[in-house]
Amino acid sequence: MPLKRFAGGVGGTWQVERIESVTGPSLPQVPRLAVLDDASVIDVGAAWVLRGVTGYQRYVQRKEQEILHAKQPQLGRPEATCAALIPIAKSIAWWQLAQDERREIFEESSHHIATGLEYLPAVARELHHGRDLGEPFDILTWFEYAPKDAPAFEELVHRLRTTPEWDYVEREVDIRLAR
Numbered sequence: 001m002p003l004k005r006f007a008g009g010v011g012g013t014w015q016v017e018r019i020e021s022v023t024g025p026s027l028p029q030v031p032r033l034a035v036l037d038d039a040s041v042i043d044v045g046a047a048w049v050l051r052g053v054t055g056y057q058r059y060v061q062r063k064e065q066e067i068l069h070a071k072q073p074q075l076g077r078p079e080a081t082c083a084a085l086i087p088i089a090k091s092i093a094w095w096q097l098a099q100d101e102r103r104e105i106f107e108e109s110s111h112h113i114a115t116g117l118e119y120l121p122a123v124a125r126e127l128h129h130g131r132d133l134g135e136p137f138d139i140l141t142w143f144e145y146a147p148k149d150a151p152a153f154e155e156l157v158h159r160l161r162t163t164p165e166w167d168y169v170e171r172e173v174d175i176r177l178a179r
């Protein structure tokens, strides 16, 4: 499974616009962020490094997968000069639920996928899992969008944060970037 490292420091493609805690402790302020794949050994003067692997999907059902594949854009679009890295840790209570209970909260009560789909293809996304690597964050979420879609992205994060799924979020840091 491909591993990515998000290194906050003085180097990298992305200029950090803000780092804010939503829930729990924040991360140290840094001027730049580098996104590195497993193999790269570039010294980016990192103050902190978050790691995650893109893996199989946990909650998506067949029909949703087809709609997502049809609608979701690739990362790296030239016009998508804004990005968000939002690392999230969920509570023990969440991880102790059975898979079907988590799916129920995630989609049937919180409509995470249905809501997210309204913002495609404006927003490109990638999920990275850190929990099984012993990382401080369970999930590193990454989004790319054009400046004109920034208000829509703001609305999306606000909507998701008011759902029952977010009752289980015990740490969340919102990092906004531009290149």
Ligand code: HEM
Pocket: 056, 057, 058, 059, 060, 068, 086, 088, 090, 112, 113, 115, 116, 117, 119, 120, 123, 124, 125, 127, 139, 141, 156, 157, 160
């Ligand atoms: C752009 C629209 C979005 C779409 C289409 C979308 C879709 C999805 C899908 C399909 C999954 C499930 C992956 C799986 O089956 O394992 C997922 C997981 C997740 N998404 Fe989103 N999402 C969007 C926006 C967001 C935003 C803005 C956030 C953060 C504020 C977010 C946070 C998460 C988290 C934390 C998970 C992992 C849940 C878990 O494993 O417990 N998503 N998303």
